[in-house]
Amino acid sequence: MSGYRKMTPRFLIIGGGLAGTTLAWRLHQRGLPFMIVDRDEPLTSSKVAAGLVTPITGMRLSLSWRFGELYPEALAFYRSIESTLGTRFYHEVPIVQLLSSEKAVAQWQKRRDQPEVKLYLARPEPGPLVNDAIFANPLGGFVQKHGGWMDTAAFLSASQRFFESVGYWQRGDFSPGEVTSRIGKDFIHAVFCIGWEASRHPWFDWVPFQSARGTVLQVTADTGGEPRVVNNGCWLLPRGDGTLRVGPTYELNFDQPHTPAPETIAALEMRLRGLLKIRYDITGAQTGVRPIIARREALIGRHPARPGIAFMNGLGSKGVLRAPWVSRQLIEHLLDGNPIDPEMDLAGNF
Numbered sequence: 334m335s336g337y338r339k340m341t342p343r344f345l346i347i348g349g350g351l352a353g354t355t356l357a358w359r360l361h362q363r364g365l366p367f368m369i370v371d372r373d374e375p376l377t378s379s380k381v382a383a384g385l386v387t388p389i390t391g392m393r394l395s396l397s398w399r400f401g402e403l404y405p406e407a408l409a410f411y412r413s414i415e416s417t418l419g420t421r422f423y424h425e426v427p428i429v430q431l432l433s434s435e436k437a438v439a440q441w442q443k444r445r446d447q448p449e450v451k452l453y454l455a456r457p458e459p460g461p462l463v464n465d466a467i468f469a470n471p472l473g474g475f476v477q478k479h480g481g482w483m484d485t486a487a488f489l490s491a492s493q494r495f496f497e498s499v500g501y502w503q504r505g506d507f508s509p510g511e512v513t514s515r516i517g518k519d520f521i522h523a524v525f526c527i528g529w530e531a532s533r534h535p536w537f538d539w540v541p542f543q544s545a546r547g548t549v550l551q552v553t554a555d556t557g558g559e560p561r562v563v564n565n566g567c568w569l570l571p572r573g574d575g576t577l578r579v580g581p582t583y584e585l586n587f588d589q590p591h592t593p594a595p596e597t598i599a600a601l602e603m604r605l606r607g608l609l610k611i612r613y614d615i616t617g618a619q620t621g622v623r624p625i626i627a628r629r630e631a632l633i634g635r636h637p638a639r640p641g642i643a644f645m646n647g648l649g650s651k652g653v654l655r656a657p658w659v660s661r662q663l664i665e666h667l668l669d670g671n672p673i674d675p676e677m678d679l680a681g682n683f
Contacts, residue, residue: 343367345520347507350379351485352645353526354492355656357501358414359664368520369502371493376591378528381621383549383570383578384483384653385562387428388453394430394437394444396453397651398630403658404479410657411483418495422488423653424573427455428480429463431565431608432472445475453477464557467611469565482562482570483653509535516641522667524643528624529590531646536636540646540679541627546587547650548597548620549580552605554613566604576616579605581650593620625649633663634679643667644679 344360346353349371360367386404390397397403411423432438444450455476463470496502512523529544531537553576556569563569570578582597598618605613626632626647636642645663648655665671675681 343520345370345507345512345515345523346526347371347512347523348526348528349373349489349493349502350377350526350528351382351489351652351656352379352528352648352660353524354379354489355410356524356526356645356660356663357496358410358492359657359660361501362413363664363668365668367501369496370505370507371502372506373493373504376619376621378547378621378623379489379652380486381547381549381619382485382623382650382652383568383580384485385428385568385570385650386481386483386654387564388477388479389428389430389444389450390651392437392440394440394450396449397654399658400654401449401452403654406661407654407657411488414488414492418491420487420491422484422491423481424483425479425481427561428477429474429561429563430477431463431468431470431474431563433566434472438472441475453479463563464559467557467559467609468563469608469610474565476561480562484572485653512642520641522641522643524645524663526645528646529622531624531644536639536642537644537646540632542647543585543625543627545623545625546582546584546590546620547580547623548582548593548601548618549578550598550601550605550615551617551619552577552579552613552615554609554611556609556611563608565608567601567608569605569608587622590622591620593618623649629676629682631655631659631677632679632682633659633677634666634673634681637680 344367346357346367346369349369353369357367357369388397388400415421432441455478462474493502516523532542560571567579582601624646629647632647633645666673
């Protein structure tokens with residue numbers, strides 16, 4: 334620990350979710366010291382997240398933002414951390430997208446021949462797209478390659494154990510006054526990675542958050558050993574242990590961040606009934622709040638009035654895909670002076 338304190342520069346990372354943990358690994362890869370301070374709450378957005386990575390996304394079936402640039406970096410990043418920790422938490426699996434309406438069929442007919450979209454379509458396989466005895470599929474669909482999902486809770490837990498073992502992680506919190514008093518003394522930078530709660534922080538309450546609560550169900554069902562993620566109105570994610578996760582929901586108005594609303598669960602179950610023809614059992618539900626910033630895919634950089642304070646936030650539902658690339662951009666800005674993409678620069682926006 335004494336050798337750690339002599340090293341400079343030293344970073345304070347406030348928040349040990351996906352953003353803060355990815356940032357910590359970027360610093361670790363550069364051999365730089367840091368301290369993650371996290372409240373270690375049992376339910377957070379990162380721990381609840383399904384961790385899905387899908388090239389083609391949304392109601393418009395568009396290519397995910399900068400996917401061709403972000404995906405190779407994310408995959409290499411997670412594989413390197415898996416090698417360090419000796420465990421697997423990112424799973425490459427195809428994504429089966431079933432079309433849920435005539436409008437979606439018409440939309441897909443426009444998209445499927447676009448060169449940038451065709452790159453991510455799997456070759457047609459013999460036989461039906463899905464088992465029609467298990468899945469409702471009246472309108473067809475397509476299979477995406479280069480998709481997958483990450484067990485975010487396992488990633489965070491394994492990372493926490495590793496960083497605790499080397500003295501780089503501690504349970505707790507910092508008030509604004511404590512952070513201010515220690516910048517320039519104990520830490521050269523304090524980076525806030527506190528998700529949607531930044532909207533209630535006095536230093537960041539001007540950032541236009543539009544965070545959304547989301548609920549994921551835990552389900553058991555005999556889907557015939559289907560290993561792929563299947564999406565039609567909701568996604569069905571097999572975890573390889575006989576259980577499945579089902580989601581998502583998207584609620585802009587909420588009171589309790591981690592308490593699923595009964596009507597939300599009922600609406601999600603209705604979509605599940607529209608996807609599965611077989612019996613299933615709901616065994617649990619988890620709820621978290623996605624950190625979303627209006628008109629931004631992410632937001633990083635220095636606080637415009639507090640140069641020792643930095644920010645990484647707004648990764649939303651695409652956090653697994655975006656976090657490695659975004660965290661590297663922030664580190665290269667703070668340490669190397671590289672410019673931040675204007676679309677993501679905290680100091681240059683709003």
